[in-house]
Amino acid sequence: MTEKGVRLRPPDYVVLGMVRLGAQSGYDIKKLVHDSIRFFWTISEAQIYPSLKRLERVALVRGRSAPQGRRRRRNFDITPQGEAALRAWLTSGEAMPFELRDIGLVKLFFADALDRADALGLLQAIMERSRERVAALNRIEPKARRYKAAGIRHPPLTLRLGIAFHKAIIDVCAEFGGAKKR
Amino acid sequence: MTEKGVRLRPPDYVVLGMVRLGAQSGYDIKKLVHDSIRFFWTISEAQIYPSLKRLERVALVRGRSAPQGRRRRRNFDITPQGEAALRAWLTSGEAMPFELRDIGLVKLFFADALDRADALGLLQAIMERSRERVAALNRIEPKARRYKAAGIRHPPLTLRLGIAFHKAIIDVCAEFGGAKKR
DNA sequence: TTCTCCATGTAAGTAGTTACATGATTGG
DNA sequence: CCAATCATGTAACTACTTACATGGAGAA
Numbered sequence: 273m274t275e276k277g278v279r280l281r282p283p284d285y286v287v288l289g290m291v292r293l294g295a296q297s298g299y300d301i302k303k304l305v306h307d308s309i310r311f312f313w314t315i316s317e318a319q320i321y322p323s324l325k326r327l328e329r330v331a332l333v334r335g336r337s338a339p340q341g342r343r344r345r346r347n348f349d350i351t352p353q354g355e356a357a358l359r360a361w362l363t364s365g366e367a368m369p370f371e372l373r374d375i376g377l378v379k380l381f382f383a384d385a386l387d388r389a390d391a392l393g394l395l396q397a398i399m400e401r402s403r404e405r406v407a408a409l410n411r412i413e414p415k416a417r418r419y420k421a422a423g424i425r426h427p428p429l430t431l432r433l434g435i436a437f438h439k440a441i442i443d444v445c446a447e448f449g450g451a452k453k454r
Numbered sequence: 455m456t457e458k459g460v461r462l463r464p465p466d467y468v469v470l471g472m473v474r475l476g477a478q479s480g481y482d483i484k485k486l487v488h489d490s491i492r493f494f495w496t497i498s499e500a501q502i503y504p505s506l507k508r509l510e511r512v513a514l515v516r517g518r519s520a521p522q523g524r525r526r527r528r529n530f531d532i533t534p535q536g537e538a539a540l541r542a543w544l545t546s547g548e549a550m551p552f553e554l555r556d557i558g559l560v561k562l563f564f565a566d567a568l569d570r571a572d573a574l575g576l577l578q579a580i581m582e583r584s585r586e587r588v589a590a591l592n593r594i595e596p597k598a599r600r601y602k603a604a605g606i607r608h609p610p611l612t613l614r615l616g617i618a619f620h621k622a623i624i625d626v627c628a629e630f631g632g633a634k635k636r
Numbered sequence: 637t638t639c640t641c642c643a644t645g646t647a648a649g650t651a652g653t654t655a656c657a658t659g660a661t662t663g664g
Numbered sequence: 665c666c667a668a669t670c671a672t673g674t675a676a677c678t679a680c681t682t683a684c685a686t687g688g689a690g691a692a
Contacts, residue, residue, distance in 0.1 A: 286560060289563070292567060293564075313555060313556065313559070369583070372556075373495060378468060381490065382608065384605075384606050384607060385474060385540050394544060397550070425566060426564070430559050433622075437618075440621070441615055444614050
C-alpha cells in the first residue's frame with residue numbers, strides 16, 4: 273500500500289524497478305532504460321528525477337549524496353517497503369492491455385491507395401525497420417547473457433520476445449510481397 | 455503539400471484514410487477505427503470531429519449535411535486533393551519508428567523480483583492477453599475476407615501481422631514457461 | 637419507459653516530451 | 665582545447681483522453 277495519498281504511476285514503478293536492478297543514479301536509470309526496456313517503454317529525464325524524489329518521499333527508495341570528485345551525484349537504493357511495493361504492483365492483476373501505436377502499420381493499412389510499386393516500397397520499409405530492430409536487439413544480447421549468468425531470467429525473455437515478434441512481422445511481409453525473407 | 459499553414463498530423467491522415475475507405479460520417483470513422491486499426495492506432499471522438507473540420511477547411515474532404523429523419527448527420531467524401539495528400543503522406547519516407555508502450559512487457563521484465571509462482575502467473579497473464587488478442591483479431595477475419603473480395607489487400611495484411619506477432623509471443627512464453635502452447 | 641445505438645461536439649484534465657540551463661570530467 | 669559523456673534539473677509545450685452535454689430513433 274502506498275501511504276500519504278501519493279499515487280504512483282507506471283513510470284514511477286519503472287524507476288523503482290531499475291533501482292532494484294542496480295541503477296544507482298538518475299543518470300544510471302536513463303542509461304539502463306536505453307538498453308533494455310526502451311523498446312517497449314520510454315521514459316525521459318524530466319520524469320526520472322521528479323520520480324526519484326517522489327519515491328524517496330514515500331520511503332520506497334533511500335537516496336544519499338555521493339559526489340564523484342566535484343561532480344554531484346545522488347545514489348539510491350530500494351528499501352524493503354520499495355521491494356514490497358514493486359511486488360504488489362507486479363502482481364496487482366490490473367488490466368494491462370497490449371497497446372501498440374504504430375504509424376508504420378497505419379500506413380500499411382492504407383496502402384491500397386498507392387500503386388503497386390509504392391505499396392511494395394512501403395512494405396519493404398516496414399520489413400527493413402523490423403530487420404533493424406532485430407539487429408539492435410541482437411546487439412543487446414551479450415548483456416542479456418550476463419544477466420542470465422547472474423540468475424536474472426526475465427530481461428533476456430523480453431529480449432527474445434522482441435526478436436520473435438519482429439521476425440514474425442518480417443516473415444508475413446515477405447510472404448505477402450513474394451520476396452525473399454532477406 | 456498542404457497549403458494555408460495547416461499542418462496535418464497522423465490522426466488527420468487516419469481520418470482522411472478512413473473517409474477514403476468509405477466511412478462517411480465522424481461516427482462511421484469511429485466505428486471503422488474500432489474494428490480495424492484500433493489494434494495499432496486509437497483515435498477518440500474529440501479528435502475526429504475537429505479533424506474533419508480541419509480537413510474540410512483545406513479541401514481534402516468535402517462535407518455536406520445529410521440528416522437521417524430529424525437526426526443530424528454530416529457526410530464526407532475525399533477530394534482529388536485529398537487523395538493526393540494521402541498518397542504523399544504514405545510515400546513521404548518520414549521516419550516511422552516501431553513504437554510499443556506496454557506495461558505487460560515492463561512487468562515481465564521486472565518479474566525476477568517475484569517468487570516462481572507469481573512470476574509464472576504474470577507470464578500466463580501475458581500469454582492469455584495475446585490469446586485473447588488473437589481471438590479478437592480472428593473475429594474480424596470475415597470483414598477482412600470481404601475486403602479481399604473487393605480487391606482491398608492491405609487491411610487483411612495488417613490483420614495477419616497482428617495475429618502473427620501475438621502467436622510469436624505465445625510461443626516464446628510457452629517455451630520459457632515450459633507450458634503447452636494451448 | 638427505458639435502454640441502446642446513432643450522432644456531434646467541447647471543456648478540462650492528464651501524461652508526456654522537447655528544449656533548455658547548468659556545470660564537472662575524461663579522452664583524443 | 666574541444667567534444668563527448670556524466671549528472672541534475674525545470675519551463676513550456678504538445679498530444680491526447682475522459683467526461684460531459686445534447687438530442688433523435690428504434691427496440692424490448
